[in-house]
Amino acid sequence: MSADIGSVLKEVEARVTPSEELVARVMRVRDEVFRRLQPLAVDFRPELEGSVAKGTWLATDPELDVFMIFPTSASEDSMVNRVMEVGKAVFDKWEVSYAEHPYVRGWIDDVPIDLVPCYGVNSPSEMRSAVDRTPFHTRFVNQSLSQEQKRDVRILKAFFKGIGVYGAEIRVRGFSGYASEVLIYRFGSFLNLLKNAQKWKGKVNLGWNCEPDALGIPDPVDPSRNVTASVSIRSLSTFVAASGFFLRRPSLRFFWPSGEKANVRLDQVLVLRTGRPSSIDDILWGEIWKAADSMRKQLAKEGFTVFDVGAHAGPDYVCFAFYLSSKMRATAYLMEGPPVNLIEDSIKFVDKWSSHEQTLRGPWVGDGRWLVVRALGGDAKDVLEAMLKKELKQLALGDFERQIKRGFQVGWATDAIESCDEECVRMLRSFAGLKEPWVRP
Amino acid sequence: MSADIGSVLKEVEARVTPSEELVARVMRVRDEVFRRLQPLAVDFRPELEGSVAKGTWLATDPELDVFMIFPTSASEDSMVNRVMEVGKAVFDKWEVSYAEHPYVRGWIDDVPIDLVPCYGVNSPSEMRSAVDRTPFHTRFVNQSLSQEQKRDVRILKAFFKGIGVYGAEIRVRGFSGYASEVLIYRFGSFLNLLKNAQKWKGKVNLGWNCEPDALGIPDPVDPSRNVTASVSIRSLSTFVAASGFFLRRPSLRFFWPSGEKANVRLDQVLVLRTGRPSSIDDILWGEIWKAADSMRKQLAKEGFTVFDVGAHAGPDYVCFAFYLSSKMRATAYLMEGPPVNLIEDSIKFVDKWSSHEQTLRGPWVGDGRWLVVRALGGDAKDVLEAMLKKELKQLALGDFERQIKRGFQVGWATDAIESCDEECVRMLRSFAGLKEPWVRP
Numbered sequence: 001m002s003a004d005i006g007s008v009l010k011e012v013e014a015r016v017t018p019s020e021e022l023v024a025r026v027m028r029v030r031d032e033v034f035r036r037l038q039p040l041a042v043d044f045r046p047e048l049e050g051s052v053a054k055g056t057w058l059a060t061d062p063e064l065d066v067f068m069i070f071p072t073s074a075s076e077d078s079m080v081n082r083v084m085e086v087g088k089a090v091f092d093k094w095e096v097s098y099a100e101h102p103y104v105r106g107w108i109d110d111v112p113i114d115l116v117p118c119y120g121v122n123s124p125s126e127m128r129s130a131v132d133r134t135p136f137h138t139r140f141v142n143q144s145l146s147q148e149q150k151r152d153v154r155i156l157k158a159f160f161k162g163i164g165v166y167g168a169e170i171r172v173r174g175f176s177g178y179a180s181e182v183l184i185y186r187f188g189s190f191l192n193l194l195k196n197a198q199k200w201k202g203k204v205n206l207g208w209n210c211e212p213d214a215l216g217i218p219d220p221v222d223p224s225r226n227v228t229a230s231v232s233i234r235s236l237s238t239f240v241a242a243s244g245f246f247l248r249r250p251s252l253r254f255f256w257p258s259g260e261k262a263n264v265r266l267d268q269v270l271v272l273r274t275g276r277p278s279s280i281d282d283i284l285w286g287e288i289w290k291a292a293d294s295m296r297k298q299l300a301k302e303g304f305t306v307f308d309v310g311a312h313a314g315p316d317y318v319c320f321a322f323y324l325s326s327k328m329r330a331t332a333y334l335m336e337g338p339p340v341n342l343i344e345d346s347i348k349f350v351d352k353w354s355s356h357e358q359t360l361r362g363p364w365v366g367d368g369r370w371l372v373v374r375a376l377g378g379d380a381k382d383v384l385e386a387m388l389k390k391e392l393k394q395l396a397l398g399d400f401e402r403q404i405k406r407g408f409q410v411g412w413a414t415d416a417i418e419s420c421d422e423e424c425v426r427m428l429r430s431f432a433g434l435k436e437p438w439v440r441p
Numbered sequence: 442m443s444a445d446i447g448s449v450l451k452e453v454e455a456r457v458t459p460s461e462e463l464v465a466r467v468m469r470v471r472d473e474v475f476r477r478l479q480p481l482a483v484d485f486r487p488e489l490e491g492s493v494a495k496g497t498w499l500a501t502d503p504e505l506d507v508f509m510i511f512p513t514s515a516s517e518d519s520m521v522n523r524v525m526e527v528g529k530a531v532f533d534k535w536e537v538s539y540a541e542h543p544y545v546r547g548w549i550d551d552v553p554i555d556l557v558p559c560y561g562v563n564s565p566s567e568m569r570s571a572v573d574r575t576p577f578h579t580r581f582v583n584q585s586l587s588q589e590q591k592r593d594v595r596i597l598k599a600f601f602k603g604i605g606v607y608g609a610e611i612r613v614r615g616f617s618g619y620a621s622e623v624l625i626y627r628f629g630s631f632l633n634l635l636k637n638a639q640k641w642k643g644k645v646n647l648g649w650n651c652e653p654d655a656l657g658i659p660d661p662v663d664p665s666r667n668v669t670a671s672v673s674i675r676s677l678s679t680f681v682a683a684s685g686f687f688l689r690r691p692s693l694r695f696f697w698p699s700g701e702k703a704n705v706r707l708d709q710v711l712v713l714r715t716g717r718p719s720s721i722d723d724i725l726w727g728e729i730w731k732a733a734d735s736m737r738k739q740l741a742k743e744g745f746t747v748f749d750v751g752a753h754a755g756p757d758y759v760c761f762a763f764y765l766s767s768k769m770r771a772t773a774y775l776m777e778g779p780p781v782n783l784i785e786d787s788i789k790f791v792d793k794w795s796s797h798e799q800t801l802r803g804p805w806v807g808d809g810r811w812l813v814v815r816a817l818g819g820d821a822k823d824v825l826e827a828m829l830k831k832e833l834k835q836l837a838l839g840d841f842e843r844q845i846k847r848g849f850q851v852g853w854a855t856d857a858i859e860s861c862d863e864e865c866v867r868m869l870r871s872f873a874g875l876k877e878p879w880v881r882p
Contacts, residue, residue, distance in 0.1 A: 330771070347686070
């Protein structure tokens with residue numbers, strides 16, 4: 001039973017557009033920040049950027065980006081010092097965050113405000129750090145998008161969020177807020193974008209001058225940059241798939257997925273828990289995906305099939321999750337030896353396996369190679385544990401190597417949920433029972 | 442502990458060279474056949490061909506090939522009639538065999554004699570049936586090979602036999618007797634051939650004018666023909682591997698493999714037994730490999746990994762053997778759905794699996810495709826049985842389709858050896874414990 005596409009979009013609009021009261025509150029906070037900044041703004045110029053400045057913010061995410069624009073003559077050290085001083089003076093409640101450079105996050109009336117230092121440059125080609133481009137984005141969106149298009153940006157952001165591909169962070173590998181704006185600018189409207197996405201197949205390049213990882217779209221203010229460089233093939237595929245389903249079966253489900261599945265089988269999911277090596281999210285998630293991939297490959301070499309890899313980062317720990325085809329390894333495992341024309345390697349292989357206690361069959365000659373069927377068997381939990389103890393060096397786990405040396409636990413998700421905190425349990429349950437929430441009947 | 446290569450070859454020569462008594466007996470039989478044929482040879486000319494005529498026969502295989510050479514004006518029907526009449530008149534004990542055409546096999550003094558009709562042509566280019574080429578082969582070998590080389594042909598044939606690649610039949614897919622002679626002619630000696638084979642990598646073409654399946658060597662009497670067309674990649678690889686091992690560790694083991702392994706695990710081998718559809722070996726084995734390959738593919742689709750396929754043909758039954766990685770199917774199985782840009786297929790897939798009782802995880806979007814983890818499990822025996830009952834038509838089993846409809850048994854080799862005859866049990870044991878016999882320490 002599908003709803004009418006127009007009424008779904010009307011409802012989404014109503015939910016994502018900030019109310020008059022919320023707008024008034026956010027504007028009051030903005031005025032208050034600028035009032036407090038004014039006496040301090042002797043070596044920089046404060047300017048509002050981001051989705052509030054562009055009028056594309058979601059009612060659920062009021063957040064102010066206040067940039068402190070310095071002359072290009074300022075030194076990087078002095079800028080970092082100044083943003084700390086200013087933040088301390090302006091906010092009662094604040095903390096230091098890190099992107100390419102440190103910045104200050106503070107709160108007024110529960111509205112979060114990022115205080116970000118940047119250089120004032122005349123064009124993006126002169127920029128000295130990534131954030132120097134932001135003021136050009138703000139101007140571009142305000143000059144190029146109509147009110148209807150800004151409404152469609154809000155709808156698109158909510159769509160991306162609902163299907164799980166919103167955010168350029170390494171954790172998500174999805175679409176940034178600015179990417180949403182450029183997509184609406186390029187395709188005119190939300191529905192037109194979705195219709196066009198139906199023609200996308202594999203990697204898609206919409207005029208960027210290089211080969212993209214998944215999707216290439218030049219930044220209108222800096223065409224050599226790919227606006228969607230962060231998007232993975234999986235995120236792009238998810239968007240294409242969801243677009244097709246939404247056009248045929250429009251529903252609020254795409255924007256606000258319903259809760260968890262009641263029955264989830266956790267016993268195919270192998271969990272590794274260890275310490276958290278980095279406090280900066282993007283660095284951490286880069287390491288997480290690298291380490292997960294390395295462990296998946298090693299598990300495959302050991303005879304296990306891993307269907308999917310997931311992870312959860314807590315404040316001081318990280319949980320890896322591996323979805324396995326089987327808890328127990330197959331009893332027999334085909335091991336490929338060297339090609340028959342490499343005689344020295346062949347002799348070494350044959351001598352080793354010819355009377356090895358694990359040899360079930362062989363060595364024999366298959367199509368061009370020596371082969372042996374090896375008796376393996378064993379529990380994936382034990383194999384991963386042994387890998388992390390005996391083969392840690394070869395695993396190339398980056399920053400996780402030190403954490404794992406300090407300590408780790410390996411177990412099945414069934415047991416893990418008893419000892420993990422709520423957030424981690426939620427991740428494990430949704431990983432084990434993963435299903436695109438918008439396909440639910 | 443390796444023996445000296447020269448003394449090994451001396452011992453092989455002593456064993457494969459027919460004794461004076463045996464030669465005298467075979468020659469007496471030859472004279473007797475020709476004596477009996479003479480009064481009948483009014484429309485054909487009898488001529489001795491094959492390994493006895495060429496002096497390359499093994500002491501273990503005394504066998505005479507007597508060709509009845511007809512003028513090209515003779516009709517095929519009349520030739521077939523004549524060989525039957527002549528065979529009946531000449532032999533006390535005889536039977537009809539079939540190659541491209543029927544021929545008669547008879548025995549005198551326990552020496553088998555093949556009576557084969559062919560056309561007498563002036564050159565292989567004029568030949569009308571495959572056997573018309575044989576007299577040219579006999580002449581070529583006798584004109585081109587020295588006595589030492591004929592000795593090396595015997596050694597090479599014994600080597601091919603020992604490592605299991607002797608014979609051009611579809612069952613073996615190995616080297617024919619004539620291929621052995623051409624190889625010695627090409628490389629001068631047995632040891633020089635083995636040394637040269639060390640340089641062979643992947644497919645090997647030694648001057649044939651087309652791309653060979655595995656090995657291409659032009660027939661000296663008919664260069665457009667590949668002398669080793671029957672050789673599979675596996676047989677070629679086995680020869681290359683065994684050559685390298687023999688040169689480094691010469692031993693009689695390569696020529697006369699020792700007996701069975703004591704301990705063989707039979708429980709990874711799934712056995713199917715059904716009727717034998719054809720009486721002609723080459724046709725039967727073509728069907729066997731085709732059917733085995735088809736069943737292997739279907740088992741893979743069902744989530745089973747088949748490491749190797751074997752078969753045994755009894756007088757009225759055929760046994761297929763599948764070496765499996767696991768008797769039980771993995772509990773979870775990753776099923777690939779359609780690419781996300783095919784929206785109609787995607788909707789069909791998602792609707793089917795979204796609330797299917799076997800769905801463990803998904804449907805979700807992976808890299809470009811819909812995915813579902815399906816609960817499978819189950820015993821390979823039951824799955825193969827169900828396949829043969831419910832999906833017989835799709836399996837494309839050729840002549841075996843009718844046999845299987847009539848009846849079949851599926852079971853593990855452990856049970857099968859209790860109900861099979863000795864020859865079949867020997868095949869199952871050697872299939873289950875397969876190991877190149879010449880690598881034994």
